[in-house]
Amino acid sequence: MYKVSIGKKILSANEKYAFENSRILAEQKKLCLNLISSPGSGKTTILARTISELKHDLRIGVIEGDLRTDIDAEKIRATGAPAIQIETGGACHLSAAQISRGLSSLPIKDLDLVFIENVGNLVCPSAFELGENAKIVVLSVPEGDDKPAKYPGIFARSKVLLINKIDMLTTGALVDFDVERVKADARKLNQNIMIFPVSAKTGEGMPAWYDWLKDSVHNLS
């Protein structure tokens, strides 16, 4: 009798593409970061501001993932950066095969850094390697400070946590969010995680994130 492990087979197909993506990126010494968060935490706004403010420092391209629409790729292209939109149809995460096609559509040779903006979902994207150098998880203040405890997988697997929309801590919005609780809970899951509290709207806290990006790109070359 044969036992066929289907879960394993599917994962392996993804892993094959992920390995090939990481090989291409390493060979060309390009940094690739996979942004993961709930819908609406501000991934696109973070990217648009980062690209604009680092335009003299880093050449950045973006692979955008969404179930439908190219709203996000359009926002990125408005900054002047190259952006590829991948519509997943109904799928809840990007696959390494999709990233493989995205990478071949971007002018990789002319870039320092490729961001992948994954489908808005705090669960599924964390389980699929894309060949990236690191995962970046974004948690925004109005989502609440219990999220590392409730969705531990992605916080355990990310190199960086961006706590976004910190402007809401001081503008009178009705939010319950203890930054120190989030930091402590995230570090319980992942003691080396880098944490940057930022507001992509006001720019507060963004310079520390930019420094980390520049250092990470320079460490590759």
Added chain:
Amino acid sequence: MYKVSIGKKILSANEKYAFENSRILAEQKKLCLNLISSPGSGKTTILARTISELKHDLRIGVIEGDLRTDIDAEKIRATGAPAIQIETGGACHLSAAQISRGLSSLPIKDLDLVFIENVGNLVCPSAFELGENAKIVVLSVPEGDDKPAKYPGIFARSKVLLINKIDMLTTGALVDFDVERVKADARKLNQNIMIFPVSAKTGEGMPAWYDWLKDSVHNLS
């Protein structure tokens, strides 16, 4: 040669449980509503306020779904309502089999209405029928007004859209959210969707939602 459709087989196992759940609920004339949204849109806060403010009108029980922790069930129990926590481990949605176990752990006979609070995820839970009477999608103001266009599936399949955190439209928070755009985009996908703009924090708009709940329960009996 045999062709085995695995996707279909998995769906059918879920559908069998979903059908049985809906049969039990219909037989006992209990309303069951499946709340779906991104993490942090305010599902638990909506439920806690709804239970407290309707305590003289409706007997409500809750099945809570999360990857980890029983934080949400504890918040519901603090209102005095019975709540069952289901930890999915890593799974991105509740299954009908889990709801079957949840329903048998709740004192169904003494309830009018069972809420299912699904795992925070705007994608996966929309594809799994649980035997509920209706899906309720929650979208909160800080998530942005492009979400019906970007995540159409759940808006197309829901009977009600709760637009939560409308207090943020007026408290000086830096949010870009056009309520009319959301209504128009949701109705393009689903012309009969009921839309209630609410703030579960301040209570604004909640009475219209309560009236809909009471009418829905009364229409069953």
